[in-house]
Amino acid sequence: MIEQVPVSPLDPRIGRPLEDLDTPTLLLDRAASDRNLAQMAAFFRDRSAKLRPHFKNHKCVTLAQRQLALGAVGMTCAKLSEAEILVEHGIDNVLIANQVVGAIKCERLARLALRAKVSVAVDHIEQVLAISRAATTVGSTVFLLIEVDIGMGRCGVSPGQPAVELARRIVDLPGVHFAGLQAYEGHLVNVLDRAERTTRARAAMQQAVETRRFLEVARLPVGCVSGCSSATYDSTGAMDGVDEVQAGTYATMDRQYQRLAPEFEVALSLLVRVISRPTSTRAVLDVGVKGAGAEFGVPSIRDFPEAQIPVFMAEEHTVVQPSPDWRIGQVLHLIPSHACTTCNLHRELIVHENGQVVDVWPIEASGQLT
Amino acid sequence: MIEQVPVSPLDPRIGRPLEDLDTPTLLLDRAASDRNLAQMAAFFRDRSAKLRPHFKNHKCVTLAQRQLALGAVGMTCAKLSEAEILVEHGIDNVLIANQVVGAIKCERLARLALRAKVSVAVDHIEQVLAISRAATTVGSTVFLLIEVDIGMGRCGVSPGQPAVELARRIVDLPGVHFAGLQAYEGHLVNVLDRAERTTRARAAMQQAVETRRFLEVARLPVGCVSGCSSATYDSTGAMDGVDEVQAGTYATMDRQYQRLAPEFEVALSLLVRVISRPTSTRAVLDVGVKGAGAEFGVPSIRDFPEAQIPVFMAEEHTVVQPSPDWRIGQVLHLIPSHACTTCNLHRELIVHENGQVVDVWPIEASGQLT
The missing domain is CATH 2.40.37.20 (D-serine dehydratase-like domain)
Incomplete structure (x- = not known):
């Protein structure tokens, strides 16, 4: 309820x-949104993967609170400022699914991590070093997910060995904790044919799962592999080795996602x-x-x-x-x-x-x- | 200065x-913006047409105040809420260059007209009647510009007789004052070739000027013909019979207008x-x-x-x-x-x-x- x-x-x-x-x-149709929230929550109720809804969809704290009340493990954000707003409203587990760069942001991030469990994506040692310095200065720990590029061509290290090398650097640094991997199959979520989308998205996400195995063989424990969307929650989100699903649009829906996840x-x-x-x-x-x-x-x-x-x-x-x-x-x-x-x-x-x-x-x- | x-x-x-x-x-480069404001103000200093800058460009009251300090006769807005903000900041002459429809908006408009000279575009007697009722109720007068469609295919009556018929209705109604015409050559402001743009935009705006003559022959005095843009201020804005130029983007400029008005x-x-x-x-x-x-x-x-x-x-x-x-x-x-x-x-x-x-x-x- x-x-x-x-x-x-x-x-x-x-x-x-x-x-x-x-x-x-x-406008938001409350009954329709409630049914969406309940349906997605039900999908994850008996699965190993958990739902971490993406706040960037609605940016509304009340909706986030309703998602959490239904079992979501925390919220995903696109921006540090979104995470700050969630933490100000008492939400204590946030993932910023993007790189956080610059002296002001690193200090804000480190201070936010004094008040909540804050995870952030990284794909380069320079980002990591700056966050480590800032967190060490204020005495907090920031959780880092190494972003792996599984084909979208945006951010992320290449799958496999590059993630191992970056993780090795992270585990030696203070103020940061290597928490796992982030991988987003964003180049495939708009494939209209659902069977094709499932096949291609799983093949893409498999690169993140294999990278996880690489890390585990190298004795770098992977706490979490996080990714997926409202268009792939039931395909990549149901794969062994995927722990968190960052679905966002299901809460409100729109014309584009209506075609993808009717x-x-x-x-x-x-x-x-x-x-x-x-x-x-x-x-x-x-x-x-x-x-x-x-x-x-x-x-x-x-x-x-x-x-x-x-x-x-x-x-x-x-x-x-x-x-x-x-x-x-x-x-x-x-x-x-x-x-x-x-x-x-x-x-x-x-x-x-x-x-x-x-x-x-x-x-x-x-x-x-x- | x-x-x-x-x-x-x-x-x-x-x-x-x-x-x-x-x-x-x-970011705003103050010196560059100041030069833009000064240059546009200088263009209109010795002309019959006056500058009424469009607030929708920057939405910044400080920039509006600087435009007014350089001789602009008032501000143009896209939305009633923008006009309200300007009036709250002491700017007492605003044109809403769009249709204002709905009971809540008509009441807001009528109340705003108690505090400032407020003009608004109309293109149908139903809009006029609603504004007249609201203004009569609160005891204000709203100034109406009949929008003429000079080729953009958005809002506006056809040039010529339809404007005369609507003006005749307006002059008989309380709470509203027939103030003139609005006409925007928006379908032509992006024509890259400046000579072609000038020729075509003048031909389009000529329809508004001719409509003005129609009205004047019918003894319906036209206080103002308002239109034009930062890409046509020096063409349509320099035509006999055009009184106000709603240029907006010149204050900040952007990549698109850099090609149009370098x-x-x-x-x-x-x-x-x-x-x-x-x-x-x-x-x-x-x-x-x-x-x-x-x-x-x-x-x-x-x-x-x-x-x-x-x-x-x-x-x-x-x-x-x-x-x-x-x-x-x-x-x-x-x-x-x-x-x-x-x-x-x-x-x-x-x-x-x-x-x-x-x-x-x-x-x-x-x-x-x-």
Whole structure:
């Protein structure tokens, strides 16, 4: 059971129908999101691998707390500033799944590790040395996961011996603890055919598992191999040797992941208004790319499949043409193509059930970039 | 002369070299921006048309105040919430260059008009009636510009008679004042060839000027025709019958406008760090599309023309390949392709001169969507 966060009596929008809200505003269908959270939690209940949801998806502490209440072992973050916000809110086990570089950041990281178990990805001894120095200065220990590049071509050492060499350096240093490996099959999570995605993602992740064996043969114990996504939790996330799954988007879903993991429901939408009907076949909506992440295409329009192709999205406008016979002032629900960047553009989630606002959850980490 | 805003002694970053800053962070070269502001102000000093800079570019009140101090007649905004922020900061003449729709917004608009001269674009009698009712209720007057579609295919009535018909309705209503026309040649501002852009943009804007004449013949006085951009200020902005120029990007500039209006300097940049060198030819930087508006392409890298093509931009990463021989921790300046969406992703501008931080200006309207 998800513990219900008490409804704040202070926000005058609570209890109002959605149609009364100012627009554009970001909505979360609580029942749908709850079902997503419960379904993913159930998948991991009897497995050796554990769920460490990715905070970068929703950036909302309340949602993170609900994920943890259902058994998640901790949260994954993209940025140190996201981890700081989680720890400020009492969440004491965070993984920053990226490299943390620079004197200011290393000091922030070392201080954060005084208050929580903080893990971070590394792929070079220079990152490790800087973190070790900072942690030693403040008297904390930072847990390090060596990132292995399993084909995405972004960060990470090559699989196998390079990870062993870096791990050997880490275990000799103060202020840092070699905790395992991180590997993300990000180049494959968008493969639409699920069987093909499973085969290719498992082959990619197998390189991380083999690297784990290399390390163990070298007597470098691997506490954790962490990776995967909402599109691969049931393939790579179910492999022997994979310990933690960093799924994020399943909590909110979006148009892109709806195609990849249709077992989860789209809980996130943008409430928008028709602001102009310049012609009988054109409608203009009051949101653009400043309010809707469009990296994976323009949004779709809920309940209007025939108008699935807004022809143009500007900074503050979405132009639908040809459009249904909408009236000026009519509200619509857009399904953004990319939940992660959409949540980053908003400061709160309007939580609804049965067409009414039931709560307002701040998106505490919106705009956190450092 | 631009009046220098006093430097806040409170921010510990002031006086520090840029290399010491945490990253990613948004920088403004004050001298370059000042030259841009002065140059645009000089262009309009002896013209009948006046400058009404677009706040949506930088969303920073300090920059707006500097534009006004140089002679701008007021500010243009994209959103009512931006206008509210400007009025809260004492700026008393604002144009919302978009349609404002919905009961909550109409009431906000009407109340704002109690405190400042507020103009707004309309293109349908339904918008007008709602604003008239709201303004009558609170006892204010909202100034209305009829938007004319001069070819962009977004909002706006057709040129000519439709504007006359809507103006006739407006002049009979309480709480609203027919103030003129708005017309934006947005479909042409990105035409790279300047002579072609000038010819086509003037032909487009001529439709607004002719609509003005239609209205005047019908004894509907047109107080103002407002439109244009930083790429057309010197063409459509210099036409007889055009009164206000809504140029925005010239204040900060970006990679896209650098090609369109190279007489202005790129004052905006993103300070980023190299966080990973996974191979000898690949570098990964600590910003992605959550921190850099990329609608017009990936950013360029200042001082490194040979690396102008980062191959991939993810949410939090920019991957440069092949990359120069950068070291982990090295800071770089990215020139974003789109200043307007980039400023919207940040909360402050780090203002610098000669490699040092000289001030920190909040981006008060960052994330304002309603």
